[in-house]
Amino acid sequence: MQPTSRGPAPHGHVTLVQVAQRAGVSAQSVSNALNNPDRVAPETRKRILAAVEELGYEPNLSARALRNRSSSLIAFKMRPARPDKASMLMDDFLYVLNASAVDAGYHLILCHAEGGQAGEIKAYRDLLKKTSIDAFILAETHRNDDRVAALRSWGVPFAAFGRSWDGDEEMAWVDVDGRAGTRAATAHVAAQGHTQIGYIGWPAESELGEDRRAGWLDACRERSLDTDLQAAVVDSLENGRQAAHRMLDAARPATALVCASDTLALGVMRALHERGLRPGADVAITGYDDSPTAALVSPGLTTLRQPIDEVGRQLIHTVDNLMAGDPRTPQHVLLEPELIVRDSSLPGRRDTR
Amino acid sequence: MQPTSRGPAPHGHVTLVQVAQRAGVSAQSVSNALNNPDRVAPETRKRILAAVEELGYEPNLSARALRNRSSSLIAFKMRPARPDKASMLMDDFLYVLNASAVDAGYHLILCHAEGGQAGEIKAYRDLLKKTSIDAFILAETHRNDDRVAALRSWGVPFAAFGRSWDGDEEMAWVDVDGRAGTRAATAHVAAQGHTQIGYIGWPAESELGEDRRAGWLDACRERSLDTDLQAAVVDSLENGRQAAHRMLDAARPATALVCASDTLALGVMRALHERGLRPGADVAITGYDDSPTAALVSPGLTTLRQPIDEVGRQLIHTVDNLMAGDPRTPQHVLLEPELIVRDSSLPGRRDTR
DNA sequence: GGCAGTTCTTTTAACGTTAATATCCTGGAG
DNA sequence: CTCCAGGATATTAACGTTAAAAGAACTGCC
Numbered sequence: 001m002q003p004t005s006r007g008p009a010p011h012g013h014v015t016l017v018q019v020a021q022r023a024g025v026s027a028q029s030v031s032n033a034l035n036n037p038d039r040v041a042p043e044t045r046k047r048i049l050a051a052v053e054e055l056g057y058e059p060n061l062s063a064r065a066l067r068n069r070s071s072s073l074i075a076f077k078m079r080p081a082r083p084d085k086a087s088m089l090m091d092d093f094l095y096v097l098n099a100s101a102v103d104a105g106y107h108l109i110l111c112h113a114e115g116g117q118a119g120e121i122k123a124y125r126d127l128l129k130k131t132s133i134d135a136f137i138l139a140e141t142h143r144n145d146d147r148v149a150a151l152r153s154w155g156v157p158f159a160a161f162g163r164s165w166d167g168d169e170e171m172a173w174v175d176v177d178g179r180a181g182t183r184a185a186t187a188h189v190a191a192q193g194h195t196q197i198g199y200i201g202w203p204a205e206s207e208l209g210e211d212r213r214a215g216w217l218d219a220c221r222e223r224s225l226d227t228d229l230q231a232a233v234v235d236s237l238e239n240g241r242q243a244a245h246r247m248l249d250a251a252r253p254a255t256a257l258v259c260a261s262d263t264l265a266l267g268v269m270r271a272l273h274e275r276g277l278r279p280g281a282d283v284a285i286t287g288y289d290d291s292p293t294a295a296l297v298s299p300g301l302t303t304l305r306q307p308i309d310e311v312g313r314q315l316i317h318t319v320d321n322l323m324a325g326d327p328r329t330p331q332h333v334l335l336e337p338e339l340i341v342r343d344s345s346l347p348g349r350r351d352t353r
Numbered sequence: 354m355q356p357t358s359r360g361p362a363p364h365g366h367v368t369l370v371q372v373a374q375r376a377g378v379s380a381q382s383v384s385n386a387l388n389n390p391d392r393v394a395p396e397t398r399k400r401i402l403a404a405v406e407e408l409g410y411e412p413n414l415s416a417r418a419l420r421n422r423s424s425s426l427i428a429f430k431m432r433p434a435r436p437d438k439a440s441m442l443m444d445d446f447l448y449v450l451n452a453s454a455v456d457a458g459y460h461l462i463l464c465h466a467e468g469g470q471a472g473e474i475k476a477y478r479d480l481l482k483k484t485s486i487d488a489f490i491l492a493e494t495h496r497n498d499d500r501v502a503a504l505r506s507w508g509v510p511f512a513a514f515g516r517s518w519d520g521d522e523e524m525a526w527v528d529v530d531g532r533a534g535t536r537a538a539t540a541h542v543a544a545q546g547h548t549q550i551g552y553i554g555w556p557a558e559s560e561l562g563e564d565r566r567a568g569w570l571d572a573c574r575e576r577s578l579d580t581d582l583q584a585a586v587v588d589s590l591e592n593g594r595q596a597a598h599r600m601l602d603a604a605r606p607a608t609a610l611v612c613a614s615d616t617l618a619l620g621v622m623r624a625l626h627e628r629g630l631r632p633g634a635d636v637a638i639t640g641y642d643d644s645p646t647a648a649l650v651s652p653g654l655t656t657l658r659q660p661i662d663e664v665g666r667q668l669i670h671t672v673d674n675l676m677a678g679d680p681r682t683p684q685h686v687l688l689e690p691e692l693i694v695r696d697s698s699l700p701g702r703r704d705t706r
Numbered sequence: 707g708g709c710a711g712t713t714c715t716t717t718t719a720a721c722g723t724t725a726a727t728a729t730c731c732t733g734g735a736g
Numbered sequence: 737c738t739c740c741a742g743g744a745t746a747t748t749a750a751c752g753t754t755a756a757a758a759g760a761a762c763t764g765c766c
Contacts, residue, residue, distance in 0.1 A: 013482060015752060026716050031754055041714060058482035062418035063752035066721045071415060073462075078448050091444045094463070095431050102465040107484075109426075109462050110447070112455040129366060129411035131460075237649055266649040273651035293646035296590055296619040298626035368722060379746045384724055394744060416722035419751050 014057040023051035034059070069132045074101050074319060076137045077111035077120060089289060089308050093161075096312030097137065104320050106134065121150045128154060135319040137161065141173075142207060157322035159315050163332065165207040172322060172331040174314040178208060178288075181304040181337040182215030182258055185286040188302070189256040189345055190223055194284055198229030198247040198254035200240055200264045212260045212288065229254050233264075240267020241274075248275065248283070255283055256345070262287035262294050265301055269344070284345040288337075300342030307335050367410040376404035387412070422485045427454050427672060429490045430464035430473060442642060442661050446514075449665030450490065457673050459487065474503045481507060488672040490514065494526075495560060510675035512668050516685065518560040525675060525684040527667040531561060531641075534657040534690040535568030535611055538639040541655070542609040542698055543576055547637055551582030551600040551607035553593055553617045565613045565641065582607050586617075593620020594627075601628065601636070608636060609698070615640035615647050615656055622650065622697070637698040641690075653695030660688050 020027045025048060032039040033048040040048070051057075065071035076097065078090065098108040109131075113123035124147070127133055136151055136158040143166045151158045152170070159172040182199075189197055199216040202209030213230070220227045229247050233239035240259065244267060247254040259265040265287030269279050279285050280299050287294055290305035318331045373380045378401060385392040386401040393401070404410075418424040429450065431443065451461040462484075466476035477500070480486055489504055489511040496519045504511045505523070512525040535552075542550055552569040555562030566583070573580045582600050586592035593612065597620060600607040612618040618640030622632050632638050633652050640647055643658035671684045 013752090016754095017752080027752090028717080028754070029715060032715090035754080039714080044714080056482075058479060060419070060482075060752050061484045062415045062424060063721090064754080065415035066413070066419055066723090066751090067753045067755085069721075078444075078451065080448055091431075091447075094444075094447070095433055098431065098463040099465050107462055107480075109460055110451040112452050126411060127460075129409075129413075131414045263649065266651075270651040291645075293649050296616065296646055297650050298619075298623040366722090369724095370722080380722090381724070381747080382745060385745090388724080392744080397744080413722050416751090417724085419721090419753090420723045420725085422751075 013060065014055045015060070016057070019048065019051045019055055019057045022055060023048045065132055070134055071132045072106050073109045073131060073133050074106045074135045074137060074316070075109050075111050075124070075127055075133045076139075077113060077123070079139070089291065089306065093139075093308050093312055096309045097315065100313045100316035104316050106316070106320075109133070117146050121147055124150065125154070128156065134323055135159070137315055137319065141165070141171075157319050159318040159322070159331070161311055161315060162208070163334070169330055172318045174311050174318065174333040174335070176306045176311065176335050176337050178211040178337070179215035179218065181288060181339070182212045182260070183219045184215075184337075184339045185258050185288075185302070185304060185345075186216045186219035188339060188341065189258065189284045189286060190219065190225065192256075192284060192345065192347060194256035195225055196229065196252055196254050197225060197256045197258060198231075199227075199258050199260075200231045200233065200243045200247075200268065201260035202235055203232045209260055216258050226252070228252075235261050235263055237263055237267040237270065240264035241271045242267075244268040244271035245275075248277075256285070257283065258286050260288055262289045262291045262301060262303055265303070265344075266293065266297065269297065269301070279344040280346050284347075286345050290340050294340070294342070297344075299344050302342045302345035303340050304337040305340050306337050310335055366413065367408045368413070369410070372401065372404045372408055372410045375408060376401045418485055423487055424485045425459050426462045426484060426486050427459045427488045427490060427669070428462050428464050428477070428480055428486045429492075430466060430476070432492070442644065442659065446492075446661050446665055449662045450668065453666045453669035457669050459669070459673075462486070470499050474500055477503065478507070481509065487676055488512070490668055490672065494518070494524075510672050512671040512675070512684070514664055514668060515561070516687070522683055525671045527664050527671065527686040527688070529659045529664065529688050529690050531564040531690070532568035532571065534641060534692070535565045535613070536572045537568075537690075537692045538611050538641075538655070538657060538698075539569045539572035541692060541694065542611065542637045542639060543572065543578065545609070545637060545698065545700060547609035548578055549582065549605055549607050550578060550609045550611060551584075552580075552611050552613075553584045553586065553596045553600075553621065554613035555588055556585045562613055569611050579605070581605075588614050588616055590616055590620040590623065593617030594624045595620075597621040597624035598628075601630075609638070610636065611639050613641055615642045615644045615654060618654055618656070618697075619646065619650065622654070632697040633699050637700075639698050643693050647693070647695070650697075652697050655695045655698035656693050657690040658693050659690050663688055 016027045016030050020030045025044060029040055030048050033045045037045060061072060101108045111123050111127060113120040124136065136156060138147060138158060138160040141148060141160045141162050141164060148171060159174065161174055163173045163175040164171045186197055197220060199213060201213045204210060217227060229250060231243035233243055240263060244257060247257065257268050259268060265285050268285050272279050272283055277283055287301050287303040290303045294301040294303045314333045321331065369380045369383050373383045378397060382393055383401050386398045390398060414425060454461045464476050464480060466473040477489065489509060491500060491511060491513040494501060494513045494515050494517060501524060512527065514527055516526045516528040517524045539550055550573060552566060554566045557563060570580060582603060584596035586596055593616060597610060600610065610621050612621060618638050621638050625632050625636055630636055640654050640656040643656045647654040647656045667686045674684065
């Protein structure tokens with residue numbers, strides 16, 4: 001049955017030429033059949049596709065990249081996972097990002113860089129020189145981000161996870177509405193009857209942090225609640241713990257604590273643990289990110305889940321658009337986080353066995 | 354100062370030919386200067402390297418890949434993060450794997466596959482056809498792993514995170530000694546005076562699980578301790594919780610529980626929480642993996658840290674060796690986990706503020 | 707019948723690199 | 737003075753693909 005011999009198969013790889021011979025046409029026609037279907041006669045195309053199928057031909061991406069100056073590669077730089085960080089969304093994020101990329105006909109390649117901002121830019125430039133990367137995905141952009149300037153100056157399509165904080169309308173981004181998240185969390189604990197709702201967040205330099213703080217402020221003001229209890233600390237369990245102790249020692253102690261991250265919220269839980277207080281029953285706690293940990297601690301931590309899957313999909317979709325269509329079209333996508341209510345913010349029911 | 358004009362720089366990319374013109378030699382000499390330094394005269398080489406430096410030349414990987422049938426790409430397939438899984442080492446692992454790869458002159462490219470075993474193999478084959486991937490890294494191999502057979506039949510270098518459980522001497526792997534880990538954890542709680550040490554692990558099909566169970570068995574037998582209390586459940590918080598309740602309701606209840614994973618251990622903590630018992634003070638608990646969560650819960654969870662950085666480095670080192678040297682040399686690396694002692698396995702001291 | 711206009715297909719050349727081969731040159735032996 | 741060895745460098749060709757241009761076959765129209 002098999003078309004015995006005559007198959008050159010010199011290296012195990014099937015090439016255009018072999019398909020062409022099999023179908024009795026030129027290599028270019030095969031190329032056209034695959035990339036510009038309307039340039040070949042329907043029946044020729046059918047014959048070619050049959051040959052492609054039969055021989056199991058897959059176009060060689062290196063050759064394509066060389067010829068087209070386009071590698072179907074999208075680059076992403078991981079940051080080193082800070083040990084104290086509970087928000088281990090990176091794992092999921094990377095997974096969907098890659099899945100979406102593959103679905104759209106790309107592959108994800110990882111960057112590595114040391115030496116901060118400058119090192120990262122150098123790494124991007126080197127990568128661009130060496131391989132014709134089609135697009136970049138950035139995470140965590142900030143005000144006056146040099147990487148943005150660099151990528152733009154090189155004319156490479158890119159999209160960021162995280163909006164442009166300096167009102168850069170040109171930049172394509174996908175982000176999650178942090179403000180809406182903390183507002184929802186605050187509203188939730190207020191609905192449980194809490195009136196002394198503290199907030200533990202990040203230093204004011206963090207744009208993301210200010211966004212989340214604003215949501216808590218919104219909710220408190222809407223209800224004319226006290227907004228005295230707030231802390232701005234670097235994201236860590238220990239800082240969350242200490243801030244919680246301070247707020248519980250205040251003249252009018254907090255009965256609920258809204259946090260800018262799960263890490264901070266877990267610090268609060270530790271503080272309660274140290275004081276013999278029960279999360280939920282005695283003090284309501286909410287976190288942010290729905291890190292795996294949030295579901296695993298006891299009691300479970302109420303938190304805000306970022307639609308990370310959708311973020312990944314939208315990012316790929318965005319760069320895909322940038323590459324295909326008019327690169328002048330800015331794309332902004334703002335997604336809503338989802339409040340996941342667990343026992344840490346609910347009174348009552350201790351033993352749910 | 355700058356060598357004005359005459360620079361073609363047609364596309365912003367510097368090519369071998371441009372460097373060659375600048376240095377007044379042929380393209381081949383530039384290639385040699387970079388790849389076979391002993392084939393060019395020392396001073397010519399110096400001149401060429403100066404030109405390379407000056408023009409900021411970086412070899413085009415697509416062209417190289419096409420010519421050499423080797424892309425400097427190492428492929429790795431992520432598995433979707435199971436939501437219930439606390440062992441989020443993937444993030445760290447990927448980071449070091451990539452860092453090591455870049456250090457060794459490679460880049461990491463991510464695979465995506467659906468459809469289980471078969472789908473994964475198909476994805477590998479497609480990737481190989483399309484891009485001359487240099488090597489693969491596998492995670493979580495098992496007995497009679499089809500992927501291993503496939504990769505071997507194609508003659509592609511690969512290394513696995515996780516030893517070959519079917520005694521496949523040919524396969525290169527890097528692994529962590531699970532047995533030594535649980536033995537150390539068991540010895541640790543025994544040293545605290547515990548004599549009823551239960552074990553919560555995975556179903557017997559899991560080779561990794563049996564390995565970890567063996568460590569607990571070893572330690573118990575060495576001390577002539579009871580080994581009646583054991584559970585074999587699918588890895589989840591809920592299963593850990595239920596198993597813990599069973600063991601605490603037993604005729605001779607467990608006073609210490611050694612677990613095969615942090616997820617299970619967190620389930621145990623929840624069970625204790627439900628019973629009003631204190632981890633550490635009332636029942637000692639140990640987990641496995643030192644997931645981020647372990648450090649964040651209160652009290653902290655005693656667990657075993659896998660030297661994930663070293664695993665990543667060794668894996669890259671291994672495939673690098675396979676590609677360079679004699680591919681017949683099997684490479685096996687077994688690393689020791691490190692016991693991280695936290696309060697969950699220690700009596701006393703409740704409030705450490 | 708000849709000629710312009712379609713539609714389909716093939717030919718040519720190029721992307722940037724490197725193995726293999728060819729050429730040049732220098733110095734030393736005969 | 738010729739000839740050869742051997743090192744240094746240059747030339748050729750190829751990796752697999754595709755844009756651009758050229759060619760072929762067929763249509764309809766004056």
